Amino acid sequence: MERYDLVYRLYDEYDTTTLREYQEFVDIFPAVDSRVALEHWQDANDELESRKNEIRSDFAAGETFAEIAAHTTRDQAFTALDLEAKYGRAVNVLVLDVDETLRSAGGTDNEIPRETLHVLTEFHEAGIPIVICTGQTLENVKGFAIQGLGSEIVHSGDLSIVYEAGTGVFTPGHGADTKQLLYEDLDDEIRDVFDDVRSRVLPDAPADLRRGCHLQGNEFNVTMKPNYETGSTQAREIIDKALVYVLELLAESVGSILAFDGGDQTVEAENGTIELEGESITDWTHTFYADQDSEIRAVLESEGAYPDLDPAAVPGDLAAVLDRIDVAYYEADAAEIGSLELNKVVGVERALDVLDITDPFALVMGDSKSDLRVMRWADENESGIAAAPEHASRDTLEHVLGTDELVFDRGRSVDVLRTVSALNQLARLE
Numbered sequence: 001m002e003r004y005d006l007v008y009r010l011y012d013e014y015d016t017t018t019l020r021e022y023q024e025f026v027d028i029f030p031a032v033d034s035r036v037a038l039e040h041w042q043d044a045n046d047e048l049e050s051r052k053n054e055i056r057s058d059f060a061a062g063e064t065f066a067e068i069a070a071h072t073t074r075d076q077a078f079t080a081l082d083l084e085a086k087y088g089r090a091v092n093v094l095v096l097d098v099d100e101t102l103r104s105a106g107g108t109d110n111e112i113p114r115e116t117l118h119v120l121t122e123f124h125e126a127g128i129p130i131v132i133c134t135g136q137t138l139e140n141v142k143g144f145a146i147q148g149l150g151s152e153i154v155h156s157g158d159l160s161i162v163y164e165a166g167t168g169v170f171t172p173g174h175g176a177d178t179k180q181l182l183y184e185d186l187d188d189e190i191r192d193v194f195d196d197v198r199s200r201v202l203p204d205a206p207a208d209l210r211r212g213c214h215l216q217g218n219e220f221n222v223t224m225k226p227n228y229e230t231g232s233t234q235a236r237e238i239i240d241k242a243l244v245y246v247l248e249l250l251a252e253s254v255g256s257i258l259a260f261d262g263g264d265q266t267v268e269a270e271n272g273t274i275e276l277e278g279e280s281i282t283d284w285t286h287t288f289y290a291d292q293d294s295e296i297r298a299v300l301e302s303e304g305a306y307p308d309l310d311p312a313a314v315p316g317d318l319a320a321v322l323d324r325i326d327v328a329y330y331e332a333d334a335a336e337i338g339s340l341e342l343n344k345v346v347g348v349e350r351a352l353d354v355l356d357i358t359d360p361f362a363l364v365m366g367d368s369k370s371d372l373r374v375m376r377w378a379d380e381n382e383s384g385i386a387a388a389p390e391h392a393s394r395d396t397l398e399h400v401l402g403t404d405e406l407v408f409d410r411g412r413s414v415d416v417l418r419t420v421s422a423l424n425q426l427a428r429l430e
Helices: 003-013 016-028 035-058 062-071 074-087 114-125 138-149 188-200 207-212 233-257 281-292 294-302 316-322 344-354 369-380 394-403 413-427
Strands: 093-096 130-133 159-163 168-170 179-181 213-215 222-226 267-269 272-274 325-330 334-339 362-365 384-389 406-408
Touching (some): 003 062, 016 035, 016 062, 016 114, 035 062, 062 074, 093 413, 114 413, 138 168, 188 222, 188 233, 188 316, 188 334, 207 233, 233 316, 233 334, 281 294, 281 316, 294 325, 344 369, 362 369, 362 413, 369 384, 369 394, 384 394, 394 406, 406 413
Parallel strands (some): 130 159, 362 384, 384 406
Antiparallel strands (some): 159 168, 168 179, 267 272, 325 334
């Protein structure tokens, strides 16, 4: 019988809704020191096993179908079937963003839900490595990873942390490869720009930015965060100003590294001749990044800092440097500069190398443009599938909808994880 027919029969003939409720209760029942509570848990577990046994005895691959019915909805099971039919293989690594993906300020009180953590534990127990891929600092990620998943999983050798959007990779249990500072591979020209921006970003900031922002404790990237609540009107206003300031500071630092003095002239620098064509380096820097990102352009326009120049006329030597530096704007959350040579793709590739995953087929989950780069990498290399929350950036959503349509509600990353778990179980069947 076709698998689709078997799944139809499974969900038509059995009360899978009640089965899932028993499974969820058994899985995430809190640790309590109560004889009555433990007896209640045991009764629920006995009922769960009884219902599973009915399925086990009624299907040739009974164990697989019992587990699918106990963990996934009808729609999730059919999505898993579609994915298995399309790709013909199981996911062998999870690549997961954290903020607004695994957890959400608007949907999970900024905590990773217990059921999500439980499913991740199940993937670990099934031998699937986990790559946490985030813009956060390493110490922040280590903290909540150990708290949520436990020290045993974090230090198992099967978990890697790509932090600061790819500037470093931390994979406990791998000796000399445990921590890799990818920014050390950059040439001196780019590192000097970041050193200069970092040393000046708060001391040189206007008073309102010094009072309204703080510098995130990154190892390499320079990230200005609001002192106000993320997403608030005050946070949006201060981050918009911070973005303009960061761009101006970046322009000054690049100009200094290129031996440019700010005048409207041609200057001989070590890497060539910069043609300014009568405009300042700040104007050309604004023009360059406004052309790269419509959100940045909108902020510059609203702040009266958009020069409206021809992007094709940006001086070549200046563009050559800016082409290597990423400016990221996260509305009401952060203004950041990073290296385009150190993005999440570079970090993920290094993590996979340390984890010895030579033929990856990843589930890539994320919400932002930095996650989109990993999704496109997986798609172009036939190395995985992508999923995103419904509030992800427009381009990210377009990519996900254009591939496998794995879009989930805010705070419900567990739904996609359950679908992929079912995919893996189906892929194991002959």
